[in-house]
Every structure is written in C-alpha cells, then in structure tokens.
Amino acid sequence: MVVKLKKDASFIIGNGFNFYLKNYLKSEEFKIDREEKIKGVSYDSKIQWLKQLENVLEEYCYLMDPIKSENSNTSGEFFLKDLDDFCNKMTNSNAMDMVMNQIETMIANKIEQSMSKEGESSPPLTARSVFKIKKGETHSWFYSCLENTFKDVGIEKIHAYTTNYDDLIDRVLSTRQKSANVVHLHGYYDEPNSIVCCSPNKKADKTKRKLKELSVNLEKSKIVVLFGLGLESDPHIREVLNQMKDRQFIIIEANPAEYFVKRIEKLEEYQFLKNNYIYFINTAKCILDNSKLREAAKSPELLIERLQEILADIYK
Numbered sequence: 521m522v523v524k525l526k527k528d529a530s531f532i533i534g535n536g537f538n539f540y541l542k543n544y545l546k547s548e549e550f551k552i553d554r555e556e557k558i559k560g561v562s563y564d565s566k567i568q569w570l571k572q573l574e575n576v577l578e579e580y581c582y583l584m585d586p587i588k589s590e591n592s593n594t595s596g597e598f599f600l601k602d603l604d605d606f607c608n609k610m611t612n613s614n615a616m617d618m619v620m621n622q623i624e625t626m627i628a629n630k631i632e633q634s635m636s637k638e639g640e641s642s643p644p645l646t647a648r649s650v651f652k653i654k655k656g657e658t659h660s661w662f663y664s665c666l667e668n669t670f671k672d673v674g675i676e677k678i679h680a681y682t683t684n685y686d687d688l689i690d691r692v693l694s695t696r697q698k699s700a701n702v703v704h705l706h707g708y709y710d711e712p713n714s715i716v717c718c719s720p721n722k723k724a725d726k727t728k729r730k731l732k733e734l735s736v737n738l739e740k741s742k743i744v745v746l747f748g749l750g751l752e753s754d755p756h757i758r759e760v761l762n763q764m765k766d767r768q769f770i771i772i773e774a775n776p777a778e779y780f781v782k783r784i785e786k787l788e789e790y791q792f793l794k795n796n797y798i799y800f801i802n803t804a805k806c807i808l809d810n811s812k813l814r815e816a817a818k819s820p821e822l823l824i825e826r827l828q829e830i831l832a833d834i835y836k
Contacts, residue, residue, distance in 0.1 A: 526767075529675045529743040532734075532757065533682040533689050535581065536748015536773065540803055541647060541688065542577040545570065545773075549819040550650070556659060557683045558653045559704050573643040573650070578684050579634065587627060587717075597753045600624070601719035619720075628707070628715035631685055634701075635709035644691035651820045661695040670743070672828075673835045679737040681730075683754060685709045705730050705757070724756035735760050743834070744796075745827075747772040750779075751790070762791040768834050769796045770827065772817075776800035801826045 550557075558566050584596030592599055603623065607616035651780050652659040670678060680700040682689050685707060693700035703779040705727055707714035716726045724731065738744065738760065744767055751758050769792065773779045777801075803817050818825045 522565060523616035526740055527674060527676040527740040528679060528737065528740040529670050529677070529745065530679040530734075530738050530741040531681065531745045531747060533680070533684065533747045534751075535583075535684060536750065537682075537689055538577055538580045538643050538684065538686075538748075539774070540748060540772075541650070541692075542581055544805075544819060545577070545650065547575055553654055553659075556654070558646070558649045566703075569642045569646045570650075573646045576643045577688075578690070580684070583631065584717075587628050597718065597720050600627075600717070601721065604719040604722070610730075614789050615620070624718045628713075631715050631717060632709050632712075633685070634684055641836045644687050647688045648691040648694060653821055662820050662824075663693045663695055663698075663700060666693070666827075669824060669828055669831065673831045675743065677740075679703075679741065681705055681734055683749065683757075685715060690731075700740055703730060703733065705734065720753045720755050723754065724759070726754060731756060731760060735763070738764060741767065743768050743770065745770045745772065748774075755789070758789060758792075762794055762795075765795040767796045768792075768799065770799045770801060770830055772801045772823070774802070774804035776802050797834075801830070 554566075554570075558569065561569070562634065586595075587597075588595035588599045590682060592602070594602055600620075600623070604620055607620050610616045648661070651662040653662055653665045667678065678691075678700060680693055680702045682704055683704055684707050685704065686709060690699065690702045693702060704711075704714070706716040706723070709715070716723060718726065734757075744761075744764070746769065749757075751761075771779065780793070787794060801817050802814070803823075805816050814824065817826045
C-alpha cells in the first residue's frame with residue numbers, strides 16, 4: 521500500500537485573532553511602521569480608517585458579552601446552553617425547542633445586522649494593510665509571506681477555517697491578486713441564514729457539512745495552526761482535533777501557560793494536546809525559552825519569524 525505524504529497545512533482561527541489585531545494597533549511596533557503600512561492616503565483618511573477598524577474590533581472582540589440576563593454569571597453560548605438545559609427539563613419539550621430556535625434566530629439576525637453596518641466600509645482592507653510584513657525598506661502582504669514560509673518547507677496547500685463571523689481574517693489572508701478560501705465554520709455575516717450561535721452541544725448538528733470538510737483537510741495536513749482558538753465552547757471542533765495523532769500543532773496564544781494549565785485539567789476533552797507535537801507562539805509577554813528571553817510575537821513580522829523558526833525545527 522502506498523502511503524501518501526501529508527503536504528498540507530490547516531489553520532483554524534478564532535476570536536483571539538481579533539484580540540491580537542486590536543492589541544497590535546495599540547502597540548509601539550505599529551506606531552513605528554504605521555506610515556509605511558498605510559500609504560497613498562491623506563493623514564486624515566489614515567486616522568479615520570484606523571479608528572473605524574478599532575471600533576469594529578471593539579465590537580467583534582466582545583460580540584457575545586451582551587448575550588446574558590442581568591443576574592447571570594454566564595454569557596454568550598454558555599448562557600444559551602443554560603437556557604437550552606432549562607428548556608429540556610420542561611414537559612412540553614417541542615414547544616420549548618421552538619422557543620430556543622426563535623431566540624437563536626433573533627441573535628443570529630442581530631449579529632448579521634450589526635456586522636452589515638460595516639460591510640461597505642474600510643476596516644477589512646485596513647486590516648490587510650496593517651498586517652503587511654516589513655522587509656528592509658519594503659512591505660509585503662502577510663498572506664504572500666505566509667504562503668512562502670510554508671512552501672519553503674514543502675507544504676503545498678494551506679486550508680483556512682475560522683469560527684468568526686466577520687471577514688477581517690479573510691482580507692488578511694489575501695493580496696490584491698489572490699486569497700485563501702476561508703471557510704466560516706459558524707457562518708458569515710454576509711451569507712443570509714448562515715450564522716450559528718447556539719448552545720455548544722448543538723453546534724455539531726448545525727455544522728455537519730463544514731465539519732466533514734474540516735476533517736478531510738486535517739487528515740491531509742502535517743501542520744495544524746490554531747490561532748486564538750480557545751475551544752471551550754466548540755466541542756464539535758475538539759472532537760475532530762482529538763482524532764488526530766502524531767501531527768505538528770502550532771498554537772498561537774496570548775498566554776500559552778494559562779492555556780495549557782486550564783486544559784490539562786480536562787485532558788479527556790483535549791486529547792489532541794497529548795497525542796500530537798505541540799509548539800506555542802506567545803503573543804503577549806516575553807517568555808524564557810531554552811534559557812533565552814524570547815520576545816513576544818506582538819507584530820505580524822514577529823509572527824512570521826516565529827513560524828519560520830518552528831517550521832525549521834520541525835523539518836531539520
């Protein structure tokens with residue numbers, strides 16, 4: 521039997537990406553390169569575009585927070601799970617299912633409407649410019665650098681998935697000539713009736729087709745990159761990842777130590793952490809790595825640099 525070598529890479533991107541972009545906009549690193557990354561427009565337009573991007577990021581990062589009752593300790597999809605559990609205890613479960621479906625539809629419509637307000641403005645294109653990679657005196661698109669970084673080690677194709685509803689990552693993973701085909705696992709604000717916002721235990725049923733595609737492409741992938749993907753409210757994605765063994769996982773997180781400690785206590789739910797090779801990229805604070813103080817990957821340039829270092833280690 522001929523064993524096919526795995527020559528793909530898969531990215532799964534969560535809301536942590538939006539937090540990363542939000543923090544980068546406020547960083548000293550961006551202030552230094554701002555003029556070069558956003559060129560060809562007036563100073564006033566530049567400031568306006570950046571302000572628009574900051575505003576939508578503030579909304580996107582905390583999109584789920586308003587989904588709660590006044591006295592509830594939970595919010596977002598965990599609050600919907602509490603509601604769903606309550607409904608399941610009722611005698612007339614069919615009627616309560618209809619109530620939950622109506623609530624989920626109302627929330628999905630609200631998300632679509634709030635994001636559609638920004639659909640014709642500049643934030644996604646501004647995000648792509650902000651994420652340009654500085655190379656000496658020139659700047660290259662992030663997606664071009666990412667593709668070349670993986671091609672240099674023999675990766676032929678990058679698959680991209682996101683749990684986000686917005687299109688910021690779609691633009692960052694693009695140039696003016698080409699783009700990655702980003703699959704929105706939980707729906708996309710500009711696709712009617714596609715938003716999935718529900719109790720975590722109902723997501724698998726609502727995302728069957730996309731989950732199957734994810735599973736197929738993960739099977740082809742030697743490298744799996746999780747960027748800002750907490751997975752606490754995504755048991756359906758955890759289940760797919762937990763099927764994987766002996767792969768190279770690169771986890772991009774603001775606090776890798778906290779990420780690992782929180783999940784090691786629930787290792788049965790995060791089997792992929794035990795069954796694969798794990799590399800972390802820290803995006804928030806300097807860390808001690810092999811007796812060396814390593815700077816956090818707070819900028820897109822440092823992010824590419826860390827990816828290159830890890831890939832070089834994997835393929836040495």
